[in-house]
Amino acid sequence: ETGVTQSPTHLIKTRGQQVTLRCSSQSGHNTVSWYQQALGQGPQFIFQYYREEENGRGNFPPRFSGLQFPNYSSELNVNALELDDSALYLCASSLWGGGSEQYFGPGTRLTVT
C-alpha cells in the first residue's frame, strides 16, 4: 500500500506566475484535501475534493483552484502568485465519511520571489 505522494518537492516561482502542484492519494482513498502551511503556523484548509467535485473551501481566493481525477489523484493550481503564497502545501487523502482519518503527504515547498 503506497502512501500519499506529492510532486514536486520544492519549487521556486516568480510573483505573477502560475503553479500546479500534484498529489497522488493513498490507495483506495476517495477524498483529497489541500492545506497551506506558512512558516511557523499550523496548516490552513484550502479546499477538499470528493468524487471530482469541490466539497468545501476555506478562506482562500478564487485564484486557488483544484482538480480531482477519476483515479483520485489531485492538482492544486495557483494563479497570479504573490509573495505571501510562499509556504508548504500539504495534500491529505482519506475515505469519505465518519471519523476516517486523513493521511498527509510530505508536502511541496513553494517559494515565490
Added chain:
Amino acid sequence: AQSVTQLDSQVPVFEEAPVELRCNYSSSVSVYLFWYVQYPNQGLQLLLKYLSGSTLVKGINGFEAEFNKSQTSFHLRKPSVHISDTAEYFCAVRPTSGTYKYIFGTGTRLKVLA
C-alpha cells in the same frame, strides 16, 4: 465555526521527563479531535484521535490524550519523553458531519534535552 488554541509555542523538557502539551478548542457543533506530529521537512503523522467513547485515548509512540468536554480541552501527554520526540505537535478538530475541514492550532514545538 471552530478554533483551536495551543497555548505553548515551545516546550523544552529533559529526556525521560513527563510532558503535557495543551490544547483547547471552541466549536458550536460536535467535533472529532486529533493530535498530529510533524518532523522537520516532513508531512503530518497522526498520533491519536478522539471520536467517541472513552475520554482517555492512547496513540502511537507512548502518547495519550484526555478529552474534557466541560473544559473543551484535549491535552496530550507522555510519561517519559525521548530525544526522538523532538518535533512540532499540532492539535486539530473536525466537525462530525459535512466537509473534512480540519482546523489546526498553531503548533507546539517540543524540544527534548539530553
